[in-house]
Amino acid sequence: MAYTFQFGQAFIHLPYLLGGALLSLEIAFIAFWGGTVLGLFGAYTLVYGSRLLRSIVQGYVTFFTNTPAVVQIFFLFYALPEAGIMLSSFTAVTLGLVLNSAAYLADIQRAGFLSVRQTELDAAETLGMSRLQMLRYVIVPHIARTIYPPLSSFFIWLVLGSSIGALYGVEELTGRALNIATSNLRTIEIFLVVGGIYIVMTLAASLSLGLVGRHVFRVRGGLLR
């Protein structure tokens, strides 16, 4: 018996699904900025910190980049309540992704710090720049430009990675898709539509990130060549 597609069954749920997509973006956004800020401190410590602080941060990075995010969130969600700390599923998932991203983003930003060339700093110094002027005109722009492409890819990875929330009952895009599919059983249609929404989100994100990168940071590549 041939399968008859009934996309109508999926499309009537579009507003509900788009609401989930918004939540997915929200999770990705919080995880990204939380991870970036934490990761910045981590990166600074990895490059300039004392030996002790360095090994603590390095341990953190090693742990979080070598265990699955699912397991980390599982721990926050099921183990912490044993210690009296109750987290909602949204908080557990978002916090887990923040902690996980911080590890990856510390590594990325560390590479940015290391990429500043001593020769440029020498030039800045002999032109008479103060420490602060060097930071503002040479170091920060250089780091921003160097790490922009990996940061963009990481954000896109997070948009997709937020679907991990479905495992814990967070009603982001994938979670909502599962809700509908279990009630109307049009699983194929629902997930084709959901796949389409993910594609639109990531394309929109890479296009806009690419445009910003190209015009602000002179980064080439990605979707825009």
Add this chain to the structure above:
Amino acid sequence: MPHLAIDGLNASYKNLKVLHDICLDVERSEVVSLIGPSGSGKSTLLRTLVGVNKPTSGKVTLAQRTLDYSSASSLKQARDSMAIVFQQYNLFQNMTVIGNVTIAPLKIKKWQRAEVEEHAHSLLQKVGLGHKLKAYPDELSGGQQQRVAIARALALKPQLLLLDEITSALDPELVGEVLDIIRGLARDGMTMLIVSHEMGFVREVSSRVVMMDQGRIVEIGTPQQIFDAPKETRTRDFTARVLSH
């Protein structure tokens, strides 16, 4: 009084004493070249003059002003009057050509934008890059980058220009275009202290040549004296070695 007077300058890296009692006078509009084997302290001398390395003792006077290397603020004054171009390309990668040339006069000196830009344009014209104002360093050849670096150094209207092997990292076919710029500057009367391995060029452009070895000045003379009739054995050995290449 000479334009630049270096008197008893000493410098070290940690415990390694690298410059011993350097004394050298340079007149206004004079071009003096430093030659000598690798590791003899030529770069260190230039880097110490601009204060990237701190001298351990000695006195430097430029345009009647004694330079004070003791603090960051006094260093700034010293750097007001001299500029250096290094061997490695070191333009700011995140700025355009015109941005590289104008940043110091605009942001450090806070000079008038209109004047700064006009001056920068004429400098870039002079180094043959008037058509590359909006290009970024990574879009330029090594020779072009070094020419921008020269323009950037000149933008602060230095009284003394220090050049440390600025053609050594270039492909051979690009060396000429950079040397031409230096010849032009020499003709215009820029006072320069040059480290170079291009002996033909050194001979042609220098009023005097300084031979260095092991952190000491071995001999100072006109190019003819140094290359054709050196007094010191070390000078004779060195020039014989480099000229035979």
